[in-house]
Amino acid sequence: MKILNAIQLKEADAQTLVKQNITSAELMERAATQAFFWIKNKFADKETVFHIFCGKGNNGGDGLVLARLLHNDNYVVFLNIIGDGSPSADFSLNFERLGKEGIALQNSNEISSFGKGKTVVIDALFGIGFSRELNDDFIDIINIINNSGAFVIAVDTPSGLYLDKKTELAVKADVVLTFQCAKLAFYLPSNYNFTGKVVVLDIGLDKAAVDNVKTSYYLTDSIEVVKRYKPIPAFAHKGTLGHALIIGGSYGKVGAVCLSAKAALKSGCGLVTAFAPECGYNALQSYFPEAMVLTNGNKHIENIGFDISPDAIGIGPGLGQEQQTQEALYNFIKQQDKPLVIDADALNILSYNKEWLNLLPEGSILTPHPKELERLLGSCKDDYERLDKMIAFAAEYKIVLVAKNARTMIVYNNEVHINPTGNAALATGGSGDVLTGLITGLLAQGYSPQDAAVFGVYLHGLAADIAVPETGIQSFTASDIINYVGKAYLKIQSDMP
Structure with a gap:
C-alpha cells in the first residue's frame, strides 16, 4: 500500500471529484460514513457517550458529519x-445541515468521563x-x-501531528x-504515543489517481x-x-544461534547447519535435532571455514x-560473493570497523535494532534525519537495511x-535472533534479498500477533514466535486469491 503525503492526497482527491463527478462535500460524506461504520461496529452499546471536537476546516467537517450520523443512530453526542x-x-454546509438535526453545541470543553469504552x-x-x-486554545x-x-479516536490524523517534521504536542489517539x-x-518512533492503532479506511478515491502517484514509501499489507x-x-x-547456514554463538550466548537456526528451518527451507564454537x-x-552442527574454537569462534555450499548465510x-x-x-x-544476513554482534563489529x-x-x-542502527549511522536529531541517513546508507553500500523497531522499516533501492x-x-x-533465522531461511529458498526481508519481517510480526491472544504479552518468549x-x-495462505 502506497504512503502518500498531503499534497499527493489532495491531488488524488481533486482527480476523484472530476472522474467520479462528485462534489467535495459528497466525498466528505463518504469518508465520514466509513468512519461511522467502524465506530458503530466498535461501540455497539448505545450508552456510549461521544464528545466530538471540531476545528473549522475540512477535518472539522468530517467531525460534523460523524456527529450527525451518530446522533441519528441514537447515540449521545456532545459537540464542540x-x-x-x-x-x-x-464545514459551513455541514454545520447548516447539523442545525436542522437539533444537535446543540457545548459551551464547555469539559469531558464527562465514564472510562474507556463508555466515553469516546x-x-x-x-x-x-x-x-x-x-x-x-x-x-x-x-x-x-x-x-x-x-477512548480517543482521531479522524484522519491526530490533531497537532506534523506529517513532515518533529511533533512536540498532539492528541494521543487510541485509534487513528x-x-x-x-x-x-x-510510523516514526517519536510519534508512537500519538498514533496508537492505525486503521486505513478505503473511501473510494480514483484508483488510477492513486496508482499513478510516485512515492518512495509503502506500508506492507496482505496483498x-x-x-x-x-x-x-x-x-x-x-x-x-x-540450505541455510547460521553462524554465531559464544560462551553464554549459544541460545541465540539455537533460536536463529531453528527459525531458519521453520521458515520452510530444507536444510539448516549451525556453525558455533x-x-x-x-x-x-x-x-534442535533437525540441525547439522559445525564447530570452531572452544568458547568463541576463531576462524570461519566449512566445506559445505549453503544457499544463504546468516551471521x-x-x-x-x-x-x-x-x-x-x-x-x-x-x-563472500552472495548476499549475507548480518545481525547482532556481527553488526557491532562492523560499526567499529x-x-x-565496503566488502559486503x-x-x-543488515538487521539492526535502534542502538545498533545508531552505531552504524551516528546520532540523529530526529526521525526524519534518521530516515534520510537510512536511505543514504542502504544506497551507498547497496544493501537491504532492516531497521527493527515497533514499526520496522525495510530500506532498499531508495524505497522504505x-x-x-x-x-x-x-x-x-x-526476538531478533529469530528474525535473522527466518530471513536467512527465506533467502535460502530463493527469495530475493528484498522479498526475504519484507516477507520475513511481516511473518515474524504476524506470528506474534497470532500468539499473543493465547500466550499474553508478559509471558511471551522468542520461542513462541517459532512455534x-x-x-x-x-x-497468509488464507489471504491468497
Missing part, C-alpha cells in the same frame, strides 16, 4: 467547535494539511483530551481512522505479502528447498566480539517499506 477563523465551505472522544480539530503552530483542548481518560492511505508520520510469497511446490524435497555443540544437538546471533572473532568475520566477509562495510556482497541484509505486524510482546530477548510461524503461514 474550536477556533475563531473562517470556516471552510464544506473524537478528535476532528486538524487534518493532514496542518502545518502552523498551535495557539493556546488548541494546546488547552489537546491537553484536556489527553488527560480525559476517555485515516482515509485511503497510511501516513509516514504515523503485497501474497505477491512476494513463494508456496512450496507439491513435489519438493529437502534438496530443492535450500565447541561449547555450543551439545546444546544445539539437544535443542551474528550470540557471536561475541572477541578479537579472534572479529578477525574471523573480516576474513569471512572478504571471501566501518571500512569493512551487494544485496546483503514499513511493516504493520507485531506487538509489544516482541520486546523480548531472542506460531506455522499459523502465520496459514493466515
Whole structure:
C-alpha cells in the first residue's frame, strides 16, 4: 500500500471529484460514513457517550458529519467547535445541515468521563494539511483530551501531528481512522504515543489517481505479502528447498544461534547447519535435532571455514566480539560473493570497523535494532534525519537495511517499506535472533534479498500477533514466535486469491 503525503492526497482527491463527478462535500460524506461504520461496529452499546471536537476546516467537517450520523443512530453526542477563523465551505454546509438535526453545541470543553469504552472522544480539530503552530486554545483542548481518560479516536490524523517534521504536542489517539492511505508520520518512533492503532479506511478515491502517484514509501499489507510469497511446490524435497547456514554463538550466548537456526528451518527451507564454537555443540544437538552442527574454537569462534555450499548465510546471533572473532568475520566477509544476513554482534563489529562495510556482497541484509542502527549511522536529531541517513546508507553500500523497531522499516533501492505486524510482546530477548533465522531461511529458498526481508519481517510480526491472544504479552518468549510461524503461514495462505 502506497504512503502518500498531503499534497499527493489532495491531488488524488481533486482527480476523484472530476472522474467520479462528485462534489467535495459528497466525498466528505463518504469518508465520514466509513468512519461511522467502524465506530458503530466498535461501540455497539448505545450508552456510549461521544464528545466530538471540531476545528473549522475540512477535518472539522468530517467531525460534523460523524456527529450527525451518530446522533441519528441514537447515540449521545456532545459537540464542540474550536477556533475563531473562517470556516471552510464544506464545514459551513455541514454545520447548516447539523442545525436542522437539533444537535446543540457545548459551551464547555469539559469531558464527562465514564472510562474507556463508555466515553469516546473524537478528535476532528486538524487534518493532514496542518502545518502552523498551535495557539493556546488548541494546546488547552489537546491537553484536556489527553488527560480525559476517555477512548480517543482521531479522524484522519491526530490533531497537532506534523506529517513532515518533529511533533512536540498532539492528541494521543487510541485509534487513528485515516482515509485511503497510511501516513509516514504515523510510523516514526517519536510519534508512537500519538498514533496508537492505525486503521486505513478505503473511501473510494480514483484508483488510477492513486496508482499513478510516485512515492518512495509503502506500508506492507496482505496483498503485497501474497505477491512476494513463494508456496512450496507439491513435489519438493529437502534438496530443492535450500540450505541455510547460521553462524554465531559464544560462551553464554549459544541460545541465540539455537533460536536463529531453528527459525531458519521453520521458515520452510530444507536444510539448516549451525556453525558455533565447541561449547555450543551439545546444546544445539539437544535443542534442535533437525540441525547439522559445525564447530570452531572452544568458547568463541576463531576462524570461519566449512566445506559445505549453503544457499544463504546468516551471521551474528550470540557471536561475541572477541578479537579472534572479529578477525574471523573480516576474513569471512572478504571471501563472500552472495548476499549475507548480518545481525547482532556481527553488526557491532562492523560499526567499529566501518571500512569493512565496503566488502559486503551487494544485496546483503543488515538487521539492526535502534542502538545498533545508531552505531552504524551516528546520532540523529530526529526521525526524519534518521530516515534520510537510512536511505543514504542502504544506497551507498547497496544493501537491504532492516531497521527493527515497533514499526520496522525495510530500506532498499531508495524505497522504505514499513511493516504493520507485531506487538509489544516482541520486546523480548531472542526476538531478533529469530528474525535473522527466518530471513536467512527465506533467502535460502530463493527469495530475493528484498522479498526475504519484507516477507520475513511481516511473518515474524504476524506470528506474534497470532500468539499473543493465547500466550499474553508478559509471558511471551522468542520461542513462541517459532512455534506460531506455522499459523502465520496459514493466515497468509488464507489471504491468497
